[in-house]
Amino acid sequence: xxxxxxxxxxxxxxxxxxxxxxxxxxxxxxxxxxxxxxxxxxxxxxxxxxxxxxxxxxxxxxxxxxxxxxxxxxxxxxxxxxxxxxxxxxxxxxxxxxxxxxxxxxxxxxxxxxxxxxxxxxxxxxxxxxxxxxxxxxxxxxxxxxxxxxxxxxxxxxxxxxxxxxxxxxxxxxxxxxxxxxxxxxxxxxxxxxxxxxxxxxxxxxxxxxxxxxxxxxxxxxxxxxxxxxxxxxxxxxxxxxxxxxxxxxxxxxxxxxxxxxxxxxxxxxxxxxxxxxxxxxxxxxxxxxxxxxxxxxxxxx
Amino acid sequence: xxxxxxxxxxxxxxxxxxxxxxxxxxxxxxxxxxxxxxxxxxxxxxxxxxxxxxxxxxxxxxxxxxxxxxxxxxxxxxxxxxxxxxxxxxxxxxxxxxxxxxxxxxxxxxxxxxxxxxxxxxxxxxxxxxxxxxxxxxxxxxxxxxxxxxxxxxxxxxxxxxxxxxxxxxxxxxxxxxxxxxxxxxxxxxxxxxxxxxxxxxxxxxxxxxxxxxxxxxxxxxxxxxxxxxxxxxxxxxxxxxxxxxxxxxxxxxxxxxxxxxxxxxxxxxxxxxxx
Numbered sequence: 393x394x395x396x397x398x399x400x401x402x403x404x405x406x407x408x409x410x411x412x413x414x415x416x417x418x419x420x421x422x423x424x425x426x427x428x429x430x431x432x433x434x435x436x437x438x439x440x441x442x443x444x445x446x447x448x449x450x451x452x453x454x455x456x457x458x459x460x461x462x463x464x465x466x467x468x469x470x471x472x473x474x475x476x477x478x479x480x481x482x483x484x485x486x487x488x489x490x491x492x493x494x495x496x497x498x499x500x501x502x503x504x505x506x507x508x509x510x511x512x513x514x515x516x517x518x519x520x521x522x523x524x525x526x527x528x529x530x531x532x533x534x535x536x537x538x539x540x541x542x543x544x545x546x547x548x549x550x551x552x553x554x555x556x557x558x559x560x561x562x563x564x565x566x567x568x569x570x571x572x573x574x575x576x577x578x579x580x581x582x583x584x585x586x587x588x589x590x591x592x593x594x595x596x597x598x599x600x601x602x603x604x605x606x607x608x609x610x611x612x613x614x615x616x617x618x619x620x621x622x623x624x625x626x627x628x629x630x631x632x633x634x635x636x637x638x639x640x641x642x643x644x645x646x647x648x649x650x651x652x653x654x655x656x657x658x659x660x661x662x663x664x665x666x667x668x669x670x671x672x673x674x675x676x677x678x679x680x681x682x683x684x685x686x687x688x689x690x691x692x693x694x
Numbered sequence: 695x696x697x698x699x700x701x702x703x704x705x706x707x708x709x710x711x712x713x714x715x716x717x718x719x720x721x722x723x724x725x726x727x728x729x730x731x732x733x734x735x736x737x738x739x740x741x742x743x744x745x746x747x748x749x750x751x752x753x754x755x756x757x758x759x760x761x762x763x764x765x766x767x768x769x770x771x772x773x774x775x776x777x778x779x780x781x782x783x784x785x786x787x788x789x790x791x792x793x794x795x796x797x798x799x800x801x802x803x804x805x806x807x808x809x810x811x812x813x814x815x816x817x818x819x820x821x822x823x824x825x826x827x828x829x830x831x832x833x834x835x836x837x838x839x840x841x842x843x844x845x846x847x848x849x850x851x852x853x854x855x856x857x858x859x860x861x862x863x864x865x866x867x868x869x870x871x872x873x874x875x876x877x878x879x880x881x882x883x884x885x886x887x888x889x890x891x892x893x894x895x896x897x898x899x900x901x902x903x904x905x906x907x908x909x910x911x912x913x914x915x916x917x918x919x920x921x922x923x924x925x926x927x928x929x930x931x932x933x934x935x936x937x938x939x940x941x942x943x944x945x946x947x948x949x950x951x952x953x954x955x956x957x958x959x960x961x962x963x964x965x966x967x968x969x970x
Contacts, residue, residue: 414789425842433819517903580964670815
């Protein structure tokens with residue numbers, strides 16, 4: 393038996409080429425569409441590059457990066473993106489947890505109806521999510537018509553027309569789209585907790601809230617971490633929703649780093665600076681999500 | 695064992711469920727119903743629940759604005775992306791599986807690092823590269839770009855599903871004289887069918903709905919639906935009638951496919967996350 397296993401699992405060290413050969417197409421594609429562009433982009437960020445890169449201009453060293461530190465708008469976009477990320481993830485987690493607990497307690501028949509309906513937002517393009525919410529937030533639109541009945545108008549909640557609340561509006565639109573994802577993952581996580589734990593806690597006289605905080609949450613920690621790595625990262629890349637909902641306005645209050653770099657590259661046609669900005673965006677992404685990722689990775693290897 | 699619930703707990707649960715369903719479905723209803731309302735009725739508040747539907751927006755969008763072509767572009771681009779990523783990803787995952795397993799495990803976790811790279815960071819250099827290679831405006835550009843979004847994830851997903859295939863089965867195959875290469879189509883792929891279905895629906899929704907790459911790497915001949923919709927979005931005003939019709943054309947097919955592949959969608963989303 394031992395010998396047979398060896399025939400099947402020839403290791404890399406013995407000069408076995410088949411695994412490498414099988415991985416070759418993936419590695420090749422990733423080289424072309426990921427590794428090489430990243431290196432090329434890093435290289436370009438040290439140059440003055442006009443539109444389309446047809447004219448790679450002078451080497452200007454780190455000036456594109458220095459410019460970032462004097463560009464207050466660019467710094468603001470980073471802050472906006474981080475705020476968006478925190479708000480979006482916090483809401484996703486909270487609403488997702490409530491939804492998952494609820495779905496778990498539901499009778500099976502009702503759950504079977506709710507679950508497919510719930511996945512619809514997941515399948516809608518983020519661009520269209522932004523568009524739908526733009527219609528909802530319209531000053532003469534449905535939201536203000538509803539709020540009018542309880543006496544809330546544009547003065548109390550200025551929506552997307554004021555820099556104070558516009559980012560919140562984008563965050564709410566993101567909740568609509570992503571909360572179902574959290575519900576699905578967290579429901580599966582809840583199902584993985586053995587029923588005995590709950591029984592034991594119940595016998596010991598713990599109430600439902602106490603059970604949730606003492607048993608459910610600690611056991612779900614890993615699921616939360618994974619969700620954070622798999623879905624939380626996307627919040628830092630936010631582009632589509634904002635593109636349709638506010639186009640970055642008013643007064644750049646919803647401008648995300650991706651959106652700003654896009655505008656620098658394709659509206660103002662300064663691709664060198666846009667590249668420097670997007671490299672900074674990547675560094676921010678690694679700094680923010682590197683820690684949960686490393687934590688997660690270490691856990692699953694050992 | 696279930697806790698006994700008081701009537702007010704039940705009532706509260708029912709209320710939250712109702713709110714959640716309204717919250718989820720009303721926005722979708724808004725866009726679909728607006729696509730068949732007359733232009734003037736769209737802005738009317740309160741919205742009429744009963745109205746005479748009109749297909750004029752669809753007519754305009756499909757005939758004047760060429761959405762039929764965008765629709766087929768979207769299908770071509772997302773199908774090619776699906777085939778390419780699943781083919782390459784499954785092969786790579788099998789490669790990881792037959793490596794000494796420790797290395798495979800390590801690599802498959804590192805694969806998730808790719809998700810952390812912002813789309814914009816890859817998009818700008820890719821745009822310049824494809825421009826110099828005269829690939830912008832062909833299907834190759836968006837398909838390859840969409841692969842950069844999905845391939846890492848598909849490989850990781852497949853590697854995760856492949857862990858469930860018992861080693862004994864592969865050993866048995868090898869005892870029967872099945873080479874490792876032959877075992878792939880004969881043993882591994884049949885067992886991976888659900889995983890392939892999951893990857894299909896997940897890649898499809900990411901490619902079908904993708905905007906940033908499509909916006910820059912396509913031209914009028916290869917615009918997918920999302921770009922067509924984006925063209926209607928002005929900074930100041932939006933033509934809601936046409937926009938809703940175009941959005942409906944984009945939403946409805948993917949929601950129908952998603953509905954029928956519900957089971958695989960859910961198992962694909964949870965597979966990686968819960969196993970960690």
